[in-house]
Amino acid sequence: MQLVLEKRAERSNTIALVSPLIAIGLTVVTMSILFAILGKNPVSALIVYFIDPLTDAYSLQEIAVKASPLVMIAIGLSLCYLANAWNIGAEGQFLIGAVAGSWLAVKTQGTDAGLWVLPAMLLLGAAAGALYALIPAICKVRFGASEILTSLMLVYVADLLLDYLVRGPWRDPAGFNFPTTAEFDPVATVPVLIEGGRLHLGAVITLLVVAAAAVLLGRTIKGFEIRVVGAAPRAARFGGFNANQLTLLTFAVSGALAGLAGIIEVAGPVGHLQPGISPGYGFTAIIVAFLGRLNPIGILIAGLFLALTFIGGEQAQIAMKIPLDVTKVFQGILLFYVLACDSLILYRFRLIFASRQVSSGTG
Amino acid sequence: MELVEAIILSVLAASTPLLIAATGELVTERAGVLNLGVEGMMIVGAACGFGGAWLSGSTIIGALCGIIAGMLLSLVFAMMTLGLAVNQVASGLALTILGIGLSGLIGAGFVGERITPAPHLHIPGLTDIPLIGRILFGEDPFIYLSLALVxxxxxxxxxxxxxxxxxxxxxxxxxxxxxxYPVLRIRTLAVMFGGACAGLAGAYLPLAYTPFFIPGMTAGRGWIALALVVFASWLPGRLVIGAYLFGAVTILQLHAQGAGVGIPSQFMSALPYLATVIVLVLISRARTGGSTAPAALGTVFVPDR
Amino acid sequence: MRKRFLAAAAALLLGGSFTSGASAADKLKVGFIYLGPVGDLGWTYQHELARQALVKEFGDKIETTFLENVPEGPDAERAIEQLVRAGNKLIFTTSFGYMDPTLKVAKKYPNVHFEHCSGYKRDKNMSTYSARWYQGRYIQGQIAAKMSKAGVLGYIGSFPIPEVVSGINSTMIGAQTINPNIKVKIIWVNSWFDPGKEADAAKALLDQGADIIMQHTDSPAPMQVASERGKFAFGQDSEMIKFGPKAQLTSILDTWAPYYIARVKAEMTGTWKEEDTWGGLDSKMFAMAPYTNMPDEVKKMAEDTQAALAAGKLQPFKCPIVDQDGKTVPCEGGDHLADGQVLGMKFYVKGIDDKIPGGK
Structure with missing residues (x-):
């Protein structure tokens, strides 16, 4: 007896709706067992993870703050992945965007530069992210060098460049030599939406990006081109679409969005440039892109959901002394279940009995 | 000259976990599967390898525990990507997150403990030959094993x-x-071999390199192993060169600093990564007709019955 | 219209923060933010030991909570605020990178008291605390110079920040009192914590002729390498003798417990106020592990130096201090360098034949 997958004639819309629920159900069961083994009450643990963060306004706000860069980066990555261009170096593009935008903030520090500073910083961040992403794209298109590897390698280079700058040339002169720039001036800071909170303009920009991506993919020829090149490269060639050009374009766009997310994070929640500005946003965003099924709205939901597990994980550490490692295991299991259940949208399971397996050669 | 010998000894030890993990990943990728979860399998291998050795007092049992742990974790990955046709990049990243969490839970019990590191080979006469004796006949068993594996x-x-x-x-x-040919079965075995190697590579760290376990001790070596496979353009011979080159750059930049060469350390740390990109471009450029990647690498396959 | 909507939203969003802090608790809640995992054997582990000491000291009069592995980025502010919202009234943030996030949260919650480790920004409800580890490094320098046959010390640095640079300088000043021609080789590993790389650096230093290993990184790997090679080393943060029973000469131990206990007591009696504590051997902010693996006369010398440092009779940075270019450093603290000069130190003293990365 054997369990095999069989491709559905067309994607199942019912399962598309139900599969996340099945996944969450399976996660709940698995985690309950783990919590029980660890001697924690499974019911209260799950409430702390999933429900509590949704019941107060503060946590909701924090979920939005955490999800914002993840969603913005993941939207760009989804365009890449749809076009079969494998950018996994968004972390590096995020950092370079942060560095480039910060350059202006550092240079205009203490001058009476006007309100143009922040928009210029955002533009610089996006441009630098795009250029940095174009390096692996060009290596791929011109020389056939694997973009997966080159984009990943450039993450480390970006990290070390940032490190060098904040420990050397850009160090806060009044900061006792510690590795950080001075706090950015108010004109170089992303404004918060609500006085006293942390929700900032970046969340609005993220929503605009989501909307733009939805329109691009759903209603424009370019979006159609991206999807065709990814899904059916041969057909795309016959249709006269240029795959190389699309690789360059989607890499540039995803780099720009990652760079934009980087400078928003630095000029917003952090407020200065320092090492460690990204807790792995660029990598987590890859998972968000797939959890969201490479669909803009899906990515928005997936980003918010993943952010929920981060906030919930912290509250579980505080309220129930559940170690952070359990949260990591929890996230890993959840991701596996969601991805596995999504597989049912395109495939169905079939039980094959031994007798039929023998004859499968004729299939 | 003794300094050269010492540097070579350090390079061999630093390169070995990279070489073992990369060899496993090479087989996985040659079968058409891209498993980005090497780092996760390595750190679980490190935790289980140390645990096994600490409880049993035996390096061999520790190594076996590491291998089995890596294999089990890779089986999860195989079930996802081969059994359920889930995207390999996303699954690999999820595997890394899961692995880091699991290693912390498993390792919590023996943080702060220490074990006797794996013994080094010693053949009277041969090992004592000046300069080359220790390099050829005085290594720890994992180093010989890694070369035999390749x-x-x-x-x-x-x-x-x-x-x-x-x-x-x-x-x-x-x-x-x-x-x-049973494509999925072959790929599953290849993924499990990759997992076993990653687990062994992870176990090498606490069993021979730095004989204790601390969460996060693999410190990104799994990612470097992934890079090496591509750097070697999927050829086992080149993998050895790549791994030793990477180890050499890492060790030599430390030596350059110790000798007072005044280049910012960040630039020297960035060197291996830049070198990988440049070498990759050169290799790809020299080869007409694009890269030598397995053509079906990373793509989903569902047998049509 | 829009304004009113925003105001309403603000009320809704902030509403949560007023209610949750008010949960009736007669226990004092004390929170901790940790940089690493509690089992890192080094920096975070020592803070965790001090937290456990608090629990032992006050029993059920307090309730402690920690968040581990909190990255020094955008997540830090949220993590600190989460502790505030869980009702913690005294919060220790235990790494330099939490400075600005702590300050932001402190401004938002004036009724909660914050203690930030190793930074320099303070507020009405935010204190800072750190230790004069450089004093311990002076002792280590003297021991190293006595014990080194080659006259070459191997120093593993994490990042070239003032704390590490002043540690190297203090080591050398101490060593030069014993051997004016002592040399030091320095390797930066650009990480606080990477056991493999730290081990590689230790091997490289030994291979280049150093015979004493000193580290300003957090794992016991360098100690193990020295132990395998039959050389001597100094531990860092915690007791590492287990990893080098024949190698460890001593170790600088972070002992936060007395300070934490004092601050919690102050909080309980309502006498907590904003302070800048930079304690040395006298105030027991750190301690030296037993002097081991050395002849009695060296041990005696180390103990005498320790006593002199603790009594304030000896200043590692006693003027005149000459930098590596031969220029005398201005003496701003009377007969020794001012605290500010040590906290912002970005030069090597005479006798160090190397350059600070990223410096001029």
Whole structure:
């Protein structure tokens, strides 16, 4: 007896709706067992993870703050992945965007530069992210060098460049030599939406990006081109679409969005440039892109959901002394279940009995 | 000259975990599967390897525990990507998150403990030969094992029929399937081999390199192993060169600092990564007709019955 | 219209923060933010030991909570605020990178008291605390110079920040009192914590002729390498003798417990106020592990130096201090360098034949 997958004639819309629920159900069961083994009450643990963060306004706000860069980066990555261009170096593009935008903030520090500073910083961040992403794209298109590897390698280079700058040339002169720039001036800071909170303009920009991506993919020829090149490269060639050009374009766009997310994070929640500005946003965003099924709205939901597990994980550490490692295991299991259940949208399971397996050669 | 000997000894030790993990990943990728979860499998291998050795007092049992742990974790990955046709990049990243969490839970029990590191080979006479004696005849068993592993993998891939079939699965799974080969079963075995190697590579760290366990001790070596496979353009021989080159750059930049060469340390740390990008471009450029990646690498295959 | 909507939203969003802090608790809640995992054997582990000491000291009069592995980025502010919202009234943030996030949260919650480790920004409800580890490094320098046959010390640095640079300088000043021609080789590993790389650096230093290993990184790997090679080393943060029973000469131990206990007591009696504590051997902010693996006369010398440092009779940075270019450093603290000069130190003293990365 054997369990095999069989491709559905067309994607199942019912399962598309139900599969996340099945996944969450399976996660709940698995985690309950783990919590029980660890001697924690499974019911209260799950409430702390999933429900509590949704019941107060503060946590909701924090979920939005955490999800914002993840969603913005993941939207760009989804365009890449749809076009079969494998950018996994968004972390590096995020950092370079942060560095480039910060350059202006550092240079205009203490001058009476006007309100143009922040928009210029955002533009610089996006441009630098795009250029940095174009390096692996060009290596791929011109020389056939694997973009997966080159984009990943450039993450480390970006990290070390940032490190060098904040420990050397850009160090806060009044900061006792510690590795950080001075706090950015108010004109170089992303404004918060609500006085006293942390929700900032970046969340609005993220929503605009989501909307733009939805329109691009759903209603424009370019979006159609991206999807065709990814899904059916041969057909795309016959249709006269240029795959190389699309690789360059989607890499540039995803780099720009990652760079934009980087400078928003630095000029917003952090407020200065320092090492460690990204807790792995660029990598987590890859998972968000797939959890969201490479669909803009899906990515928005997936980003918010993943952010929920981060906030919930912290509250579980505080309220129930559940170690952070359990949260990591929890996230890993959840991701596996969601991805596995999504597989049912395109495939169905079939039980094959031994007798039929023998004859499968004729299939 | 003694300094040269010492540097070579350090380079060999630093390169070995990279070489072992990369050899496993090379086989996985040759079968057409991209498993980005090497770092996660390595750190679980490190935790279980140390735990096994600490409880049993035996390096061999520790190494076996590491291998089994890596294999089990890779089986989860195989179930996802081969059994359920889930995207390999996303699954690999999820595997890394899961692995880091699991290693912390497993390792919590023996943080702060120490074990006797794996013994080094000693053949009276041979090991005592000046300069080359310790390099050739005085290493720890993992270093010899890693080289034997590369030779075995090379022989398997290029000199045996199953090796040929495995490569066929990686280059064109549709044809391989049409010829009657069980593509998914072969790929599952390749993924498990990769997991076993990653687990062993992870176990090398607490068993021989730095004999204690601390969460996060793999410190990104799994990612470097992934890079090495591509750097070697999926050829086992080149993997050895790549791994030792990477180890050499890492060690030599430390030596350059110790000798007072005044280059910012960040630039020197960035060197291996930049070198990988440049070498990759050069290799890809020299080869007409694009890269030598297994053609079906990373693509989903669902047999059409 | 829009304004009113925003105001309403603000009320809704902030509403949560007023209610949750008010949960009736007669226990004092004390929170901790940790940089690493509690089992890192080094920096975070020592803070965790001090937290456990608090629990032992006050029993059920307090309730402690920690968040581990909190990255020094955008997540830090949220993590600190989460502790505030869980009702913690005294919060220790235990790494330099939490400075600005702590300050932001402190401004938002004036009724909660914050203690930030190793930074320099303070507020009405935010204190800072750190230790004069450089004093311990002076002792280590003297021991190293006595014990080194080659006259070459191997120093593993994490990042070239003032704390590490002043540690190297203090080591050398101490060593030069014993051997004016002592040399030091320095390797930066650009990480606080990477056991493999730290081990590689230790091997490289030994291979280049150093015979004493000193580290300003957090793992016991360098100690193990020295132990395998039959050389001597100094531990860092915690007791590492287990990893080098024949190698460890001493170790600088972070002992936060007395300070934490004092601050919690102050909080309980309502006498907590904003302070800048930079304690040395006298105030027991750190301690020296037993002097081991050395002849009695060296041990005696180390103990005498320790006593002199603790009594304030000895200043590692006693003027005149000459930098590596031969220029005398201005003496701003009377007969020794001012605290500010040590906290912002970005030069090597005479006798160090190397350059600070990223410096001029």
């Amino acid at each position: 030779v075995a993998v090379w022989g398997f891939l290029y000199r045996t029929r199953p090796g040929l079939v495995l490569r066929a699965c990686g280059d064109n799974h549709v044809s391989a399937h049409a010829l009657g």
